[in-house]
Amino acid sequence: MAQFLPLTVTDVRPTTREAVVVTLQPDDPEAFAFTQGQYLTFRQEIDGTEIxxxxxxxxxxxxxxxxxxxxxxxxxxxSWANDNLKPGMRLEAMPPSGRFFVPLGDAPRHYLAFAGGSGITPVLSLIRTTLAAEPQSRFTLVYANRAAATVMFREELEDLKNRHMGRFRVIHVLEHDGQEVPLFSGRVDGEKVAALFGGLIEPEGVDVAFICGPEPMMLAISEALRAAGLSEDQIRFELFKSDQPGRLPQRVVAALAEGAKGAEAKVTLDGVTRTLTVEPGQTVLEAxxxxxxxxxxxxxxxxxxxxRCRVLEGEVEMAANYALEDDEVAKGYVLSCQSHVISERVVVSYDE
Ligand SMILES: Cc1cc2nc3c(=O)[nH]c(=O)nc-3n(C[C@H](O)[C@H](O)[C@H](O)COP(=O)(O)OP(=O)(O)OC[C@H]3O[C@@H](n4cnc5c(N)ncnc54)[C@H](O)[C@@H]3O)c2cc1C
Known part of the structure; x- marks a missing residue:
């Protein structure tokens, strides 16, 4: 399950001065079958450290x-990837993962997406796949960038517009390059979303909204979407990094103060179960x-x-969770890198 598999780089081309698009050919294409919006995790030794x-x-x-x-x-x-990747190089990645998508269907739907900077990457996959698979559906993209020169995939987005006339619309909002219409300049925040909903976009007709970009932008947009009447399950997020470090759960802090002894954990991975000790303050992943x-x-x-793993017995608390949906947490799934054991004993599985 934690397997890294080999891929060959077949093409590398710049999409802006500070970003590259890398085409990959996996040795085992079946292992890399993906759903739109998913990601790959790469492993690379850089200056003697595994990253x-x-x-x-x-x-x-x-x-x-x-x-x-x-x-x-x-x-x-x-930086390493932008400076060094060349066709013919070999990389290692885990099979695709992530839940930044909704199942496709036959009904005509209006999808809305907000992307900031490199947050366009999974959104582009969603747009391409959806427009091809759902011929009755429409996609509106609000794409925020610092300046025109940093807009990734500009030509691809124009091509998509031409190929899917009337079904795909892109609204560029640039922070620095002043545009004639004030609506298209500045930051994409709650106020901007409310202004877009006041004219260009009808929130009532939106079935699903996707957001991928910096954390403050995501929070402001999701609040504006909820204010416009969208429900929690109509809004999907993908976060690339968080500005807030996780905080040790209060019950762990208290247990540490009392001189906690640690917990016993039964951990199943790839069908093999091991019994380990989770030391005080350690996460399940660290153990x-x-x-x-x-x-x-x-x-x-x-x-x-x-x-991600699933807690089958015992209790853990996460210091932070920016990735799992509420329904996954309700089913016992946790992020093991953030999970502290609260009970004396816990049983977890990475195979579920
Ligand atoms: C699910 C997921 C999908 C992602 N998809 C993409 C993608 O498609 N394209 C893409 O370019 N990136 C993507 N990222 C972000 C990517 O994984 C790295 O975090 C990013 O490239 C920085 O890694 P680094 O090793 O170059 O920098 P690091 O050495 O990790 O960090 C250097 C400095 O930059 C800050 N930093 C880290 N990440 C970011 C960031 N994203 N923006 C601004 N500052 C940052 C750090 O706080 C640190 O100060 C994704 C992340 C996640 C979790």
Whole structure:
């Protein structure tokens, strides 16, 4: 399950001065079958350190395998990828993962998406797949960028508009490059969304809204969408990073103060069950790694869901959760990188 599989880079091309689109050919294509909006987690040794990072698939289902990587100033993996990736190079990634999608159907639907900067990557996959698979559906994209020069996939979006006349609309909002219409300038925040709903977009007709971008933008937009009448399950998020570090649950803090002894954990991975000790203050993921188990992980910040497992017995509390939906939490799924054991004993499985 925590398996990394080999892929060959077949093409690398810039989409802006600070981002590349990487085309990949997996050795085992079946293992990399994906649903629109999912991501890949790569593993790479850079300057002697193993780095794991997730990148969303930007192509549509049935269109091969591509990811878009935007350079983060001083960022380890994104800088390495932008500077070094060349056709013929070999990479390692885990099979696709993530739940940033809704099942496709036959009914005509109006989808709305808000993307900020590199947040366009999974949204592009959603747009391409949906427009191809649901011929009666429409997609409206509100795409926020700092300036015209940083707009990723500009040509692809124009092509999609031409190919799906009347079914795909893109509204560019630029923070710095002044545009003639004030609505299209500045930041995409709650006020901007309310203004868009006042004229360009009719919120009543929206079936599902997707949001992927910086955390403050996501929070402001989701609040505006709820104020416009959309329900919780009509709004889907994907977060790339969180500005807020997780906080140790109060019950863990109290237990540590009392000199907690740790807990016993039975952990199942790939059909094998091991019994380990989760030391005081340790997460379930850290305990698994300390016991040399190949437990899956990537961001270690509660943002991706690579380390998801299910609690079958006992109780854990998460310090942060930016990835799991309420219904998954209700079924006992947790992010093991954020999970502290509250009970004396816990049984968890990565195979569920
Ligand atoms: C589910 C998921 C999907 C993702 N999909 C994509 C994608 O399609 N394309 C893409 O370009 N990125 C994507 N990311 C973000 C990506 O995984 C990395 O976090 C990002 O590329 C930075 O990694 P790095 O090693 O270059 O920087 P690091 O060495 O990790 O960080 C360097 C500095 O930059 C800050 N930083 C980290 N991430 C970001 C960020 N995203 N924006 C601004 N500052 C940041 C850190 O706080 C740190 O100060 C995704 C993340 C997740 C969790």
């Amino acid at each position: 794991r990072r997730s990148y969303s698939i930007c192509c549509g289902v049935g269109e091969g395998l591509q990811v878009g990587i935007k350079r983060v100033e001083g960022g380890a993996f994104s 698994g790694l300390a016991a040399s188990m190949e437990v899956p992980f990537s961001c270690r910040a509660g943002v991706c869901s690579t380390c």
